[in-house]
Amino acid sequence: MHYGKISSYQTGVVVPLFSLRSNESVGIGEFLDLIPFGQWAKKCGLDLIQLLPVNDTGEESSPYSARSAFALNPVYIRLQEIEGADEILGDELDKQKQQFAKQPRIPYIEVVRSKRQALRKIFDKQKNEILANEHFVKWTKQNEWLRPYAVFCAHKAENNEASWKEWTKKGKPKESDVVFQKWMQWIAEAQFLKAVDELNKLGVRLKGDIPILINEDSADAWHYPQFFSLENRAGAPPDMFCYSGQNWAFPTYKWDNLEKENFSWWKARIKQAEKFYHAYRIDHVLGFFRIWVVPEREYTGILGNFVPSIPIYMDELLRTGIPKETVHYLISPNFGEEQLNTWFGGYTEEAKRKYFEPLQGSPGRYILRDEFRSERVIMALEEEQFIKDALLNVYWDRIFTPSSTDDILWPYWYWYNAPVLHTLPEHERNTVKEVIKSNEAKQEVLWSENGRKLLSVLAKEADMLVCAEDLGAVPKCVPGVLEDLEILALRVERWTRDWKSEGSPYVPLSKYPRLSVCTTSNHDSSTILGSWHEQDFDKDFYWKYMGKSGNAPAVLSAEHVKLIIENVFKTNSLLTIVPLQDFMALSQKFIPANPDEDRINIPGTIGLQNWSWKMPCLLEDLLKENALNSDIAGLAKVRKERKL
Helix, strand or coil, rough: CCCCCCCCEEEEEEEEEEHCCCCCCCCCCCCCHHHHHHHHHHHHHCEEEEECCCHHHHHHHHCCCCCCCCCCCCCCCCCHHHCCCCHHHHHHHHHHHHHHCCCCCCCCCHHHHHHHHHHHHHHHHHHHHHCCCCHHHHHHHHCCCCCHHHHHHHHHHHHCCCHHHHHHCCCCCCHHHHHHHHHHHHHHHHHHHHHHHHHHCCCCEEEEEEEECCCCCHHHHHHHHHEEEEEEEECCEEECCEECEEEEEEECCCCCHHHHCCCCHHHHHHHHHCCCEEEEECCCCCCCCCCCEECCCCCCCCCEEEEECCCEEEEHHHCCCHHHHHHHHHHHHCCHHHHHHHHHHHHHHHHHHHHEEEEECCCCCEEEHHEEEEEEHCCCCCCCHHHHHHHHHHHHHHEEECCCCCCCCEEEECCCHCCCHCCCCCHHHHHHHHHHHHHHHHEEEEEHHHHHHHHHHHHHCCCCCCEEEECCCCCCCCHHHHHHHCCCEEEEECCCEEECCCCCCCCCEEEEEEEEECCCCCCCCHHHHCCCCCCCCHHHHHHCCCCCCCCCCCCHHHHHHHHHHHHCCCCCCCEEEEEEHHHHCCCCCHHCHHHHHCCCCCCCCCCCCCCCCCCCCCCCHHCHHHHCCCCCCHHHHHHHHCCC
16 A cells, blocks of 8 residues: 655554454454554554464464465454354353453463364355355455465464474365365455555555564475575664574575565565555564574574674684684684683583583693584573583683585684684784774675565565664664665664664754664663663653753653653654554653563573563543543644644
8 A cells, every 4th residue: 555645743553453342252362452552553643553473373373473475364353354253163262261361471371272163164154155255255366475375384284283284184174164164264365454454544554574584383384485594584683772682493495586576575575565464664674785694503692693604714814824723723723721721620520521522632622522512502501500501601612603515714702802713812802803804894785685686675675665674783884775765764772772882872853864763662672661660771861862950850750751752752764653652651640560560572591471461441432541642642743833
C-alpha cells in the first residue's frame, strides 16, 4: 500500500499484536483487535500503528523466529468471526477466555494449542463446504508460497512439531491436513485485511516489521535449501551491551543463488507484506551490508566474522617478515605453565591432564586439544563454571579466528586485547596491528556496494515507506546509502550519543536525520520507567541533557514521563513512534509497581517473561481513558503543528 505524501511530522505507537486485549479476544491479541486499537490511535491524534512481525512461528513465542516468511500466525485469528464457529464450539470459547484472562502474562503455547484445536474442529465440520468454496480455491492458486508451507506444517504436525531435520515420518502427508493449513491462512488473511481496511477508513497507517532472517526450522529453509547456508549461523558482533556478541541460531543467505534468480524470493516477500502495510521496518538492516557469521560449532557470537568482507591472506603476513610459525601461533596459541595458572589456579594440573596436550618440540608449552576447540563442547562439560570460563578464555585467546582454509585469516573481534598479542616482540606486534588496521579500512567500499545493491531491490519493489533498524556496530557507509535510497534510519534516544567524544554526550534531537524514526525504547530494551532503575543509565546526566535543573527524580511519575516524551517529540526525525507502554505511563494509573513487568523481551534470556506482555486494560476501557488520551493527543498535536 502507498504511504502517501508526508507533509508534517508524524507520530505513531508500536505494540506487539499479541499484547492487545479486548472483550472479544481469546488469550492473545487478534487481527481484529486492530480495529478498536485504530480507533484509539485516531482519538489520540496518532498517524500510524507499528506492529512486531505477525508471521507464523508455531509454538515459538518470539515473533522474530518465523517458520515462514509469508504465512500469518493463525493464533491471531478470531474464532467466533468464522461462520458457524459459535455453533460448533459452543461455550468452549467463553471458558477459554475466562481461563486465559486470569493469567498475568500470555501463556503462548497454551493459547496456540487451544486455538489450533478449535480451528481444526471447525475445519473438520465444514471441510466439504470449504473444498467447494470457489473463493478459497481461487485464493490458494494465487499464492505460490502456500502449498510448500502447508505441506511443511502438515509434516511438522505429523512429527509432533519436531524440526524437519529430525522427521521420522517423511511420506506424503494427508491432503486434508494440507488443506487445513491453507484454510487457516485464508481465514487469517481475510481477518487481517478486514482490520487494515478499517484502519484505512480511519486514516491510520499500518507499519509492519520484516526480519532479515528466517528460522532454520522453516518452510522456506526446507523448501528452498539453495537460498540458505545451514553450515553456519547469523548473529551480531560484540558491543557495549553484549561482550560475547550474539548468535541468533538462524541460517545465513546464499546471496549468489538469490541473485541468480533475480531475488525472486525476497521480492515475493515484500509483495506479500504490501498487502497489509503502508510502511515496513527492515530488521537488522546492517545485515544487508554485511552479516556476522558464526561457525555452527560455536555458541556465542564472539568468534564470528563479517560476510562479505575482504580477508587477510596468509601471504600478506608472511611478506611483512613474520614467520609462518608465528602466524600459526596467532591462530592457535600455545601456553606456558604460568599462563595456564592465571586462568586455572589450583586446578591447573588437572586441566592440563584433561584438556591440553604438550606442544611437540617445546617442553613446558601446551595446546588445547582439538576435541575441545568448540564453545558448544566446552559449555556442555560437566565441570564447575569457573573451569568452563577458563577454557573459554583459553579458546578465545587468539588474533585470528579459524576459517575453512589455512590461507584465509579473520581478525578476532578483541584481537587488540588478546593476551597472546602481548607475547610477541614489539616489531611483530606493531606489524600485526598495521596489517589488521589496513584490512579494516578496505571493507567500507565492499559493504557500501553490497548494501546498496541488496537494499535497492527492497526499496524499489513496493510503494511502501521503508524504514531500517540500524542499531549496533554501524559501518560508516550505512547512513549515506540509507539516505540515497530514502530509507528511514532509527534513533533510540537513550542510545543516540556521540560515543567517541569525551563524556559521550547525547546527540541533540535537532541533529537527528530528517529521514529517521525516533523512539524512546524498543522491544529489546527496558521502557522509559525501566531505564530509570538500570545501573548503567545515568539519569542525572540524561536530566541535564533534557535541559532540566537539579538532580533527576529518584522515581518517575506520570508527569515526568510526559516531560520526557514532550522532549523526544522535538526531534527532527520525520516519524516518532513510541511504545504503547511508554504512552500508558502518562497515566499514574498504569505505572506498574515493577517497571520490568512492562518489558517485551530481555535479549540473551529464555523464559516465560519474554514475548508475553499484556496491555494493562481492555481496548474498550482504553478508549474511555479521557485524561490519558487527551495528553497523548495534545503532545501529538504540538508535534504535527511544528513546521516541517
